[in-house]
Amino acid sequence: MNLEDITTVRSILSQPQKIAIIPHKNPDGDAIGSSLALQAYLNNQGHKAVVISPNDYPKFLKWMPGSDAILNYERENSQAKRALEEATVIFTLDFNDLSRTGQLEHPLKEHKADFIMIDHHQQPSDYARVMYSDVLMSSTCEMVYNFMEYLGALEHITPDIATNIYTGIMTDTGSFKYRSTTSRTHQVIADLIEKGANNMEIHQNVFDTNSPSRLHLLGVALSNLVILPEYKTAYITLSQEELDQNDFKKGDTEGFVNYGLTLEGIIFAVIFIENREEGIIKISFRSIGDFSVNQFAREHFNGGGHDNAAGGRSESSMEDTLEKFTSVLATYKKELNS
Ligand code: 5GP
Ligand code: MN
Numbered sequence: 022m023n024l025e026d027i028t029t030v031r032s033i034l035s036q037p038q039k040i041a042i043i044p045h046k047n048p049d050g051d052a053i054g055s056s057l058a059l060q061a062y063l064n065n066q067g068h069k070a071v072v073i074s075p076n077d078y079p080k081f082l083k084w085m086p087g088s089d090a091i092l093n094y095e096r097e098n099s100q101a102k103r104a105l106e107e108a109t110v111i112f113t114l115d116f117n118d119l120s121r122t123g124q125l126e127h128p129l130k131e132h133k134a135d136f137i138m139i140d141h142h143q144q145p146s147d148y149a150r151v152m153y154s155d156v157l158m159s160s161t162c163e164m165v166y167n168f169m170e171y172l173g174a175l176e177h178i179t180p181d182i183a184t185n186i187y188t189g190i191m192t193d194t195g196s197f198k199y200r201s202t203t204s205r206t207h208q209v210i211a212d213l214i215e216k217g218a219n220n221m222e223i224h225q226n227v228f229d230t231n232s233p234s235r236l237h238l239l240g241v242a243l244s245n246l247v248i249l250p251e252y253k254t255a256y257i258t259l260s261q262e263e264l265d266q267n268d269f270k271k272g273d274t275e276g277f278v279n280y281g282l283t284l285e286g287i288i289f290a291v292i293f294i295e296n297r298e299e300g301i302i303k304i305s306f307r308s309i310g311d312f313s314v315n316q317f318a319r320e321h322f323n324g325g326g327h328d329n330a331a332g333g334r335s336e337s338s339m340e341d342t343l344e345k346f347t348s349v350l351a352t353y354k355k356e357l358n359s
Pocket of ligand 1: 325326327331
């Protein structure tokens, strides 16, 4: 954030505001963590801040401090609508374009409030009065920490705020191992532990609450794994039937895609998950090294994200989607083997 942006934010926040904080649709740990951390800070400063999530989020995040009060735009629609209409300031967190908010896209586009974006995805759209966008950041949570530092507010980080920021950095960095993890990330994490984040408890809350059905679903996913050594690629499919047979709940497939990358020699991993209700195949892409899955998802599967982690979708059947994927993949043979 440059000096001018900091001055603008200071002036906006110099009076009590009604604030709506919006994470992306299907929010992950980073989106929820950054939203809750910011909400707690703003409320402690005398503002009236609410988090409005476009839809539900996984159970393994529902212990996060303040998560009880999140308004789900699908489930608590009238309350969420009212809070949004009243807002004088809107923070948009962990996404680069309003289309990432699903049903909220239209009301947000029409809204006259001051928008403040905090995000680390590539190619951000220009809709915000203040745009704090940095694709080199590990996570939006690390940026919320920086944001508080810019405002001279690090001493206002409570144990709850520290816990939320820690959680988002942890989930977005694959527990501090992805390329975006820097020494600065670790310094921030160290400070968060000092400020009251209980690292062991956070890891347990997020990763050690498997249900038997989720582990069975993982078994199905792994047995569906297809390896394409000539493209250094591995992919997994999960059909709606397979999800239904294993009592699928939101968040259950989190992390499955990464198993492909643990194979020696594999640098590109994909998971295709059928969602019959939405009539789509939701796709997650991951890579190691220089192969940009952001570009791949953007060009071929109506998606985007980061260089090494991106998402997309297909409106065709699983069979047709896989056919398209494998034929597109062939055009990347050289790049994947370079
Ligand atoms: P995931 O595969 O875990 O859903 O998402 C990986 C990354 O890609 C996240 O940073 C997420 O925000 C982004 N992403 C996921 N799905 C989409 C999508 O449909 N469109 C865009 N632009 N980004 C996505
Ligand atoms: Mn993120």
